Amino acid sequence: EDKVVQSPLSLVVHEGDTVTLNCSYEVTNFRSLLWYKQEKKAPTFLFMLTSSGIEKKSGRLSSILDKKELFSILNITATQTGDSAVYLCAVDNYGQNFVFGPGTRLSVLP
Amino acid sequence: NAGVTQTPKFQVLKTGQSMTLQCAQDMNHEYMSWYRQDPGMGLRLIHYSVGAGITDQGEVPNGYNVSRSTTEDFPLRLLSAAPSQTSVYFCASSPVEAGELFFGEGSRLTVL
Numbered sequence: 630e631d632k633v634v635q636s637p638l639s640l641v642v643h644e645g646d647t648v649t650l651n652c653s654y655e656v657t658n659f660r661s662l663l664w665y666k667q668e669k670k671a672p673t674f675l676f677m678l679t680s681s682g683i684e685k686k687s688g689r690l691s692s693i694l695d696k697k698e699l700f701s702i703l704n705i706t707a708t709q710t711g712d713s714a715v716y717l718c719a720v721d722n723y724g725q726n727f728v729f730g731p732g733t734r735l736s737v738l739p
Numbered sequence: 740n741a742g743v744t745q746t747p748k749f750q751v752l753k754t755g756q757s758m759t760l761q762c763a764q765d766m767n768h769e770y771m772s773w774y775r776q777d778p779g780m781g782l783r784l785i786h787y788s789v790g791a792g793i794t795d796q797g798e799v800p801n802g803y804n805v806s807r808s809t810t811e812d813f814p815l816r817l818l819s820a821a822p823s824q825t826s827v828y829f830c831a832s833s834p835v836e837a838g839e840l841f842f843g844e845g846s847r848l849t850v851l
Binding site for chain 1: 772774779780781782783784787789795797829831833838839840841842843844845
């Protein structure tokens with residue numbers, strides 16, 4: 630059965646802290662791994678990773694994929710209250726379906 | 740620049756009623772899907788389609804029906820609503836080559 634697992638499920642930090650969110654997966658036909666941020670409405674796209682070891686970066690957020698060990702991490706440095714959200718990891722099962730993890734709820738306190 | 744459009748945004752139904760959630764995309768994406776999102780459970784796939792005339796079941800298909808007569812539209816039908824179908828529903832689409840999944844704004848459904 631295709632599965633995406635995220636940890637931790639919930640995290641509370643203070644502004645300025647650095648956080649690492651984890652995503653591991655088991656799918657039949659991996660094509661890419663995607664990270665999304667969800668606040669009150671629809672998920673918004675952050676990164677798509679297809680190749681191992683290549684870091685994707687956008688401002689204070691970065692992500693890397695390890696296809697051998699079947700996991701990815703999402704790092705957020707110098708967190709701000711605006712980073713408070715649910716972060717979702719999803720795996721593209723070669724266009725047949727996208728499998729989502731349960732999400733990590735991040736709360737950043739001032 | 741519409742992207743993925745879902746209607747209605749909110750709906751209240753009584754148990755046993757039927758309804759259709761509409762989804763349309765204007766990006767010529769082959770792949771379309773419906774998810775439901777419940778507290779603490781992430782996004783669970785209901786049904787998906789890889790092109791017009793092709794649909795398949797996801798993780799939680801019971802009580803829902805879909806069809807894909809055109810590339811643009813992918814409606815989700817609730818045949819006889821139950822309180823367990825109270826949820827937020829998202830429609831999403833993606834190109835056939837590797838790419839992100841684009842989401843509609845969501846539809847909040849309450850079944851009394």
